Amino acid sequence: MPTYACTPEAGGAEFSCSQQQYDEMVAKDKLYAEAEAVYRRFLQEDLRISRTGGTESATSVLLETTAEAFLKKALEGYRQDRAEGLSARGGDRVVRSIERLAGVSKGGSLVALRACVDASSVTVYKAGKYVGKGLVTRDDLYFKRIGSALKVIGADGSEVSSCG
Template sequence: MAIAKSAALFAAITAIALSGCTQPDPNAAPTYTCTPTTGTPQPCYKAEHDLHAKEDALYAEAEAVYRKYIAEHVRIYRAGGATTASPVILETLTGEALQEVLKSDREIAANHTRAVGGEFKIGYLRRVPREVVGDSVATWESCVDATSVTFKDDKPPRPGSIGLERAYFSQTEEGLKISSFAHSLGVVESCE
């Protein structure tokens, strides 16, 4: 009799324990809201929501790095270039992007070019998550309007323009950095 009670108790405990191991109802309604990169909010499940949250955090970090880089780039342009990388440039750039910006900053200094007046306005930043270069993990497309800025050097002053570029971000030991750029994405009249 003791064996029968033990077997019944074991069966009951096993049934209770296994009842929590069932798959979620495939017909259950999603309980989260996700907003795709290029879309409107839509219902989604937790796993998809968690992926979107992770992507949002990555792009928020990439945006902070990009804005910090742009502010430093503007400062260097207004100062007349640089012959060495500033701490902010080293903090925000790596690889090809670092080499490209160092070359540009040295050319600005050699040509005695200065950005005067006006402002460099970031018209927009758009995620381009499916575009990857090398080991990049995030991509921003930006439109920077410098039409109110005047560039002065040994030649007659000239007005600024609107620039389109893509910045590709890679993870480094020091954190997320811009690893490469794509410039000259087309000519536009405005950043709107």
């Protein structure tokens, strides 16, 4: 009878497990990897939209990566940016860390991640005048499968001084 080595969802020391437990672990690992890929794709689109000064409607990438309350809130922010003449320039958003939030669910989410993103190299302009730097943020992100696509459906976040 073959033996399998599993790792707890939240990380930690390996332990002996059954094939069923191993298969469940592999499936969960794939789900977390998919969630991270979805989030990184959203983050790139979010910065692209910020560089163009917001948008009035959801782009195809937003519709492919976000849904529910998260999409609604993002669109409200993009519309407000457009109305106020805000745009991002230069720099980049650097994902400093992403970690699994094992056992955390909100709004029927399947998995959750905590991401810390440093956008302090980005500059923000209002009607062409410099108003400040981008923020460093820590967000708890919630993912749900809608149809066949995993999407960000919610987030709880805050500005932090650093990702350290």
